[in-house]
Amino acid sequence: MVATLDDTKRSAIAIKLADMKAIQNLIIENEEQLIRQVNDQEIAQRLRDFLEDDRKNLGVLETVIGQYGIQAEPDNTVTQMVQKIRELQQSSELSVYEKVFQHELLKHQQVMTGLTIHKAGQKVGADVLLAIGPLNTVNFENRAHQEQLKGVLEILGVRELTGQEADQGIWARVQDAMAAVSGVVGSAVTQNTDKKDMNIQDVIRLDHNKVNTLFTELLASQNPQKIQEYFGQIYKDLSAHAEAEEQVVYPRVRPFYGQNETQELFDEQAEMKKMLAEIQGINPSNMDQFKGKIKQLMDAVGDHIRQEESTMFAAIRNNLNTQQSEQLATEFKAAKTQIQQKQGVVSSK
Ligand SMILES: [Fe+2]
Ligand SMILES: [Fe+2]
Numbered sequence: 001m002v003a004t005l006d007d008t009k010r011s012a013i014a015i016k017l018a019d020m021k022a023i024q025n026l027i028i029e030n031e032e033q034l035i036r037q038v039n040d041q042e043i044a045q046r047l048r049d050f051l052e053d054d055r056k057n058l059g060v061l062e063t064v065i066g067q068y069g070i071q072a073e074p075d076n077t078v079t080q081m082v083q084k085i086r087e088l089q090q091s092s093e094l095s096v097y098e099k100v101f102q103h104e105l106l107k108h109q110q111v112m113t114g115l116t117i118h119k120a121g122q123k124v125g126a127d128v129l130l131a132i133g134p135l136n137t138v139n140f141e142n143r144a145h146q147e148q149l150k151g152v153l154e155i156l157g158v159r160e161l162t163g164q165e166a167d168q169g170i171w172a173r174v175q176d177a178m179a180a181v182s183g184v185v186g187s188a189v190t191q192n193t194d195k196k197d198m199n200i201q202d203v204i205r206l207d208h209n210k211v212n213t214l215f216t217e218l219l220a221s222q223n224p225q226k227i228q229e230y231f232g233q234i235y236k237d238l239s240a241h242a243e244a245e246e247q248v249v250y251p252r253v254r255p256f257y258g259q260n261e262t263q264e265l266f267d268e269q270a271e272m273k274k275m276l277a278e279i280q281g282i283n284p285s286n287m288d289q290f291k292g293k294i295k296q297l298m299d300a301v302g303d304h305i306r307q308e309e310s311t312m313f314a315a316i317r318n319n320l321n322t323q324q325s326e327q328l329a330t331e332f333k334a335a336k337t338q339i340q341q342k343q344g345v346v347s348s349k
Pocket of ligand 1: 242245265269304308
């Protein structure tokens, strides 16, 4: 595989995304337990709302990792930390107040990791920003949860320390703080489409848009090392996307899309793989030759994408119901994840 210095930056972000997924799973476990342990209707209801958001956000994180295109293991220290906190949360050593306190710290860590990934993505490339776009929703909801957890801590803390009720007006203050947060991050959230599950057309289209962005970035660059980096990502993304389509999507659509039309898609992808292999043998310092071949590949991919998004998508719309199409999306994402894992799981030593 092509490996460059810049791949290190991409791998570092992949590890942070894996960290977020490990912490998200812990957050979900914590909330399931806290709901059972807390003796307060209002707080229990808020925790149930968090849990619903957090389960959905785990799905968003998985989609982002698949789009990003590099599967990684979480950092060792994060894995150890998750294990320690899990033990503490399950033990009777901590009061409910102390457990919520710990939970709020986790939310803080999750917010900061999400924001850091976003900032780092801005340095690496437009394709990375595109892939991690849905993280905005996760970051925003975690910030909103954090504000509510501060209120929960105040109520539980005053009760634990004094046996008395905290002052009224806590939730009104929390409400104000959340409004302030949404003022800052709100624009990213109003257009939030993650409430609805993605169907197969949505998921395929995301991949197509990402590879188009990568082509644009590559052709705009004059730096052979950056060009190598972009090509490395194009190679991985196109290979995983095409293989997942061949495993899951094409066999499913063949009966109603047509034998010949489906075969044509297979043939085009075989051609595409040959072109990828050929470009892999060219040194990007021969920039004209390299970019010339990339343009040929981009044209071939463009034709192929147009066929999928016009006639194949129409056939899917006419023959699969919503549930079937969402199910196919789930299968496609799972197949792609497996392929990406075979392409090489990144780990932090
Ligand atoms: Fe395809
Ligand atoms: Fe495709």
